[in-house]
Amino acid sequence: MANAPRIAICGIDLESNAFSPPATEADFHKLCYLEGEAILADARSAAPRCIADVAGFVTTMDVTGPWTPVPRVYTHCHPWGPADQAFFDRTVDKIIAGLGDVDAVFVANHGAMLTTDSQDPDGDLLQRLREAVGPDVALVVTLDLHANVSTRMAEAADVLIAYQTNPHVDMFERGEEAAHVVRGMIGGALKPQSAFVKLPIAPPTTTLLTREGPYADLIDYGQRRKRELGGAILNVSVLGGFVFSDAPRAGMAVVVTGRTALEPAQRLARDIAERAWADRERFQKPLMPVAEAVAGSLQRSVEPGLPAVIYADSGDNPGGGGGGDTMELLSALVAAKARGVLYGSFHDPALAAEALERGVGAEFHAVFNRDPATRFSQRFEAEVRVCAVSTDPFVGRLGLYAGMQINTAPSCALEIGGPGGITVVVISNRYQTADPMFFEHLGLDIAMARTVCVKSRGHFRTGFEPWFPPEQVVEADTEGFTSPVLSRFDWMDLPRPVFPLDQDTDWVPPNW
Numbered sequence: 404m405a406n407a408p409r410i411a412i413c414g415i416d417l418e419s420n421a422f423s424p425p426a427t428e429a430d431f432h433k434l435c436y437l438e439g440e441a442i443l444a445d446a447r448s449a450a451p452r453c454i455a456d457v458a459g460f461v462t463t464m465d466v467t468g469p470w471t472p473v474p475r476v477y478t479h480c481h482p483w484g485p486a487d488q489a490f491f492d493r494t495v496d497k498i499i500a501g502l503g504d505v506d507a508v509f510v511a512n513h514g515a516m517l518t519t520d521s522q523d524p525d526g527d528l529l530q531r532l533r534e535a536v537g538p539d540v541a542l543v544v545t546l547d548l549h550a551n552v553s554t555r556m557a558e559a560a561d562v563l564i565a566y567q568t569n570p571h572v573d574m575f576e577r578g579e580e581a582a583h584v585v586r587g588m589i590g591g592a593l594k595p596q597s598a599f600v601k602l603p604i605a606p607p608t609t610t611l612l613t614r615e616g617p618y619a620d621l622i623d624y625g626q627r628r629k630r631e632l633g634g635a636i637l638n639v640s641v642l643g644g645f646v647f648s649d650a651p652r653a654g655m656a657v658v659v660t661g662r663t664a665l666e667p668a669q670r671l672a673r674d675i676a677e678r679a680w681a682d683r684e685r686f687q688k689p690l691m692p693v694a695e696a697v698a699g700s701l702q703r704s705v706e707p708g709l710p711a712v713i714y715a716d717s718g719d720n721p722g723g724g725g726g727g728d729t730m731e732l733l734s735a736l737v738a739a740k741a742r743g744v745l746y747g748s749f750h751d752p753a754l755a756a757e758a759l760e761r762g763v764g765a766e767f768h769a770v771f772n773r774d775p776a777t778r779f780s781q782r783f784e785a786e787v788r789v790c791a792v793s794t795d796p797f798v799g800r801l802g803l804y805a806g807m808q809i810n811t812a813p814s815c816a817l818e819i820g821g822p823g824g825i826t827v828v829v830i831s832n833r834y835q836t837a838d839p840m841f842f843e844h845l846g847l848d849i850a851m852a853r854t855v856c857v858k859s860r861g862h863f864r865t866g867f868e869p870w871f872p873p874e875q876v877v878e879a880d881t882e883g884f885t886s887p888v889l890s891r892f893d894w895m896d897l898p899r900p901v902f903p904l905d906q907d908t909d910w911v912p913p914n915w
């Protein structure tokens with residue numbers, strides 16, 4: 404097909420927590436590393452391994468006309484520390500080397516990556532792509548709403564399209580949107596003009612939910628104004644940022660893209676930024692101390708009339724760079740002899756392998772964190788019984804991971820304190836427990852639990868909503884790399900002053 408536009412697809416997707424251990428090449432390969440045609444095959448499969456932005460983009464391109472895909476490299480790693488620089492450089496070289504003449508480039512990046520040598524590798528990638536394809540080729544990027552947008556990123560790309568939901572459930576739609584933007588740009592109907600505003604607000608991750616709260620209000624306002632402006636605006640992205648990247652580009656940002664004109668985009672971007680600033684006091688939220696959480700759990704085990712509760716182990720969220728192996732809340736529940744508890748999921752390959760070998764029904768003295776991965780990986784010992792083991796991947800069914808293939812094998816369920824005590828899920832791949840399948844693939848019934856604890860900060864909310872509406876969700880103040888209590892960290896490169904860490908921060912709107 405001679406006239407089919409050639410569209411490149413690529414992405415290096417990582418959310419970097421500057422305090423977590425580096426993300427190695429092996430970490431990327433373990434979760435998802437696809438080259439060439441394998442990207443298309445995966446994106447078109449029933450349960451893709453790539454993030455849904457890519458699946459949304461590819462399937463939409465497939466149904467909106469002819470195209471010649473130029474799939475380069477797409478790789479994705481669980482949130483962790485900075486990516487290995489040599490791996491990043493090699494991957495970017497590979498992406499650029501095979502581009503050839505293209506009509507557009509689609510990039511699916513998280514947008515809060517660090518590498519061991521760079522604090523703006525997302526900007527490095529986009530700038531290299533722009534230099535390779537020249538100023539007239541469409542460069543369209545999807546970003547997580549936790550992206551830390553830099554000026555370089557905003558300048559290199561034609562359109563930045565951020566998720567609008569947290570928990571993230573609109574990735575497929577954003578990929579779909581990117582495909583329509585690419586079609587519109589190639590056809591000449593769209594000449595996107597973007598306005599970018601950075602705010603000195605670095606919100607704790609617990610304040611960035613989109614169901615309700617200050618962030619929800621901002622996103623809703625932006626989408627409402629976009630509709631009211633009747634076609635002048637192509638995209639409104641309000642990015643909460645990812646404070647734990649501890650980089651000069653960290654923090655909240657507003658990117659508004661006009662269809663053909665810059666001025667309406669600038670006006671709306673400034674308007675949204677001014678509202679965010681006026682509402683900044685709301686980007687603060689108290690957490691429940693561990694002792695209080697344990698007391699609440701004990702109360703539930705003796706009072707059947709009290710509704711069950713789900714606790715977020717918010718300091719140790721593998722979805723934000725947590726190791727998934729801190730013991731603070733579990734050890735407190737065990738010491739208090741809590742009952743009716745389900746707790747998932749502890750990343751401990753050695754313990755999972757041991758349980759698999761001993762088999763279902765075996766009782767043994769379990770040692771958690773026998774090989775500590777980080778400074779938060781405390782050793783913990785308990786008498787356990789193996790209730791279930793699994794050696795198979797499973798497919799997520801609700802929220803962030805819905806339809807995605809998840810491989811935690813081998814995994815197991817260990818019972819502490821006898822039947823009806825505390826049942827702990829142990830996994831061999833570091834994942835946040837954002838989907839009920841983390842329990843269900845081991846035959847555990849969430850409805851039977853009086854207390855559920857999850858190593859996840861917020862994405863579990865959608866996955867567990869059938870059992871736990873918002874009023875039964877509690878964020879526990881636990882230690883770890885993702886503690887929302889920002890004053891606990893030694894910040895090095897976060898721009899200061901920044902709200903809410905520095906309460907007396909000032910900001911002046913752009914003078915456009």
Ligand SMILES: [Zn+2]
Binds near residue numbers: 547548549571
């Ligand atoms: Zn995110």
